[in-house]
Amino acid sequence: MEHRFISKKHSQNIDTVMFELPADLKQDKNIIDLSIGVPDFITPKVIIERAMQDAMNGHTKYTEPKGDPEFIREIIKFYDHEYNYNFTEKEVMAVVGACHGMYLVLEAIIDEGDEVIIHEPYFTPYKEQIKLVGGKTVILKTVEEDNFSINIDKLKALITKKTKAIILNSPNNPTGAFFDKELLNEIAKVAIENDLIIISDEVYDSFTYKEKFLPIASIPGMKERTITIGSFSKGYAMTGWRIGYVIATDYIIECIKNINENMCYSAPSISQRAALHALRLREKVQPRIINEVKKRIFYSYERINKIKGLSVLPPKGSIYHFINIKGTGMSSVEFSKMIAEKTKVILIPGTAFGDSGEGYVRIACIVGVEKLKEAFDRIEKVL
Known part of the structure; x- marks a missing residue:
């Protein structure tokens, strides 16, 4: 954005938001948002x-x-x-x-x-x-x-x-x-x-x-x-x-x-x-958080690898899966937009994390297994 009140060094500044949710979906109560890494836990x-x-x-x-x-x-x-x-x-x-x-x-x-x-x-x-x-x-x-x-x-x-x-x-x-x-x-x-x-x-x-x-x-x-x-x-x-x-x-x-x-x-x-x-x-508060995330991560791993066109590596760490979508024939952005529009599940295109992220999308395991099941059921249906 160029303006005389904006410094030249920031006139072409890049928006670091990793995924912009389509405006018509922002108010939809059926959205399952797996984009930003903010788990649904409340601080103990x-x-x-x-x-x-x-x-x-x-x-x-x-x-x-x-x-x-x-x-x-x-x-x-x-x-x-x-x-x-x-x-x-x-x-x-x-x-x-x-x-x-x-x-x-x-x-x-x-x-x-x-x-x-x-x-x-x-x-x-x-x-x-x-x-x-x-x-x-x-x-x-x-x-x-x-x-x-x-x-x-x-x-x-x-x-x-x-x-x-x-x-x-x-x-x-x-x-x-x-x-x-x-x-x-x-x-x-x-x-x-x-x-x-x-x-x-x-x-x-x-x-x-x-x-x-x-x-x-x-x-x-x-x-x-x-x-x-x-x-x-x-x-x-x-x-x-x-x-x-x-x-x-x-x-x-x-x-x-x-x-x-x-x-x-x-x-x-x-x-x-x-x-x-x-x-x-x-030792009192962390086990519940870590065990719940682990349950979500391994459940997601099993589900992802059963969906046509998708695959993911076995979990080693973090709260994310970087899903290979190359089998769908779509780009990362195309896939993310299609999934958002057709299933109301929000993912982040892999290209948000650099050029080599093309062919991948990231999901954050920030909701419970029941909600993850719903998300993968929706995705499996459209694929």
Whole structure:
């Protein structure tokens, strides 16, 4: 959109909405929306109650710029207990969700023209955020035949003198790919040999179905060159609280703290209290969420592979399926539009996640099995 009141750098800005619901369907009560990754769970009641009690007790003011010290210490305890990975209070900061954390990190480390490698299909905002900070996106394509995993030789071939960082996202949105310990060790070796930074988006660390999640920062030699981004949105059903964190070396945390003081100063105090209680109560509140998502994921996997023209890989992680629709003969956009119009089931075209997403659509398992059954019944009928 060009206008004299819009800066030239944003006059051709790309809308990052992954799928625009047709206007005539927005008010339809029969819609089953499997597009955006917002599960139908309400934040566990005990988390809400304790956060609200904290608010009543006075936790309604700004926290320290890096976060509520009590919350920060709870994050440190979590990583020590779950992954035997240790860091200090100077190496972690509360942020307003993972996207905010990613932007702050990129702003802190990227100079004009620096290259950042992202594996495609990718979480849509990565590319635009890299552009906003003056960096250049370099695409590493992954393919279904390799389980959408990273090919190390292809990764090495993309590295130049301008390469500054690699963004990893495992478990992956949109493909559900999971990078095991062996692959992470290979990526770590590449990062060390080429003096690169790894930005590890670990939003879906709670949702793994084959192997236990491993933070790449915990691999020997990687702590000083890894920036970890975490979130409470999915694993604790806290999307609306907008709370996450960044773990990095102290000088990077200090830098993003200084940048953020000119943006929003600190993450919301009440949200930090809620996240603190989520961590303390995780053994009580998380199993129900994770088990329900797992039930939905595996039910969907079975149903998808029984529908003519569709197929999907066995679940490894995340809350998504990246469905191969090539057997239908339609493009990703054509298929998504047809399904929306004929079945009132909303999917996201794979091309929203990069060019190599053509021939695929993404669904988010954000509704219960009964509703998923209805969605797949409708899709099966029209196919």
